[in-house]
Amino acid sequence: MSSLAVTALVVTALLAALLATWRILAGPTHADRIVALDIFLAAAVALAVAASLATGRTVFLDVAIGLALVGFVATIGWARVVESRAGEGPQ
Amino acid sequence: MSLLGALLLVLGGLLLVLAAWGVIVLPDALARQHAATKAGTLALALVCIGALLQVPDTAWAWRLALILGFLLATLPVASHLLARAAVREAGMDVAVREAPRVDAPPG
Numbered sequence: 001m002s003s004l005a006v007t008a009l010v011v012t013a014l015l016a017a018l019l020a021t022w023r024i025l026a027g028p029t030h031a032d033r034i035v036a037l038d039i040f041l042a043a044a045v046a047l048a049v050a051a052s053l054a055t056g057r058t059v060f061l062d063v064a065i066g067l068a069l070v071g072f073v074a075t076i077g078w079a080r081v082v083e084s085r086a087g088e089g090p091q
Numbered sequence: 092m093s094l095l096g097a098l099l100l101v102l103g104g105l106l107l108v109l110a111a112w113g114v115i116v117l118p119d120a121l122a123r124q125h126a127a128t129k130a131g132t133l134a135l136a137l138v139c140i141g142a143l144l145q146v147p148d149t150a151w152a153w154r155l156a157l158i159l160g161f162l163l164a165t166l167p168v169a170s171h172l173l174a175r176a177a178v179r180e181a182g183m184d185v186a187v188r189e190a191p192r193v194d195a196p197p198g
Binding site: 009018019020022023030031034035039046049050052053064068069075086 | 093110120131139141145157158165166173176177180182
């Protein structure tokens with residue numbers, strides 16, 4: 001039962017990453033791509049939790065903690081870059 | 092307890108797919124940002140609580156609580172900055188500046 005749930009979590013997280021990949025490729029604005037990156041971050045955290053459930057090791061939870069922090073800083077950085085370039089005409 | 096945990100894990104995964112689906116189908120960056128951050132936060136909260144119910148252990152509990160705490164503290168800020176970037180990039184600054192304010196006198 002538990003391994004089935006972990007499998008379902010992995011499959012759904014990968015599906016979410018696939019959909020986000022489509023949004024990154026399609027755009028059309030840079031803000032859309034950063035939003036899709038946010039989905040990638042959420043999928044990565046979910047996959048890290050699934051990995052630690054599948055193996056029974058807590059190290060993957062430490063990976064998820066690091067991902068959550070780094071992803072936040074990355075999102076803020078990209079948002080500031082897009083914002084500062086917004087007034088410079090067509091991309 | 093384990094059954095509830097498994098249910099929450101699956102529900103979290105489905106909600107994550109729903110968030111990604113919203114990022115695909117919604118019309119502009121502002122609406123997409125809403126789908127990604129709100130549904131994404133709830134999805135990760137469900138996944139963390141589900142994992143906690145699966146493995147009732149102290150070492151797991153405080154790590155999962157730390158992940159959840161970081162996400163709940165940081166995702167609203169990221170959401171706000173994303174919305175601001177989307178507004179600036181779409182050139183909606185003027186519309187935002189001219190929109191009626193809450194504290195403005197009527198008329």
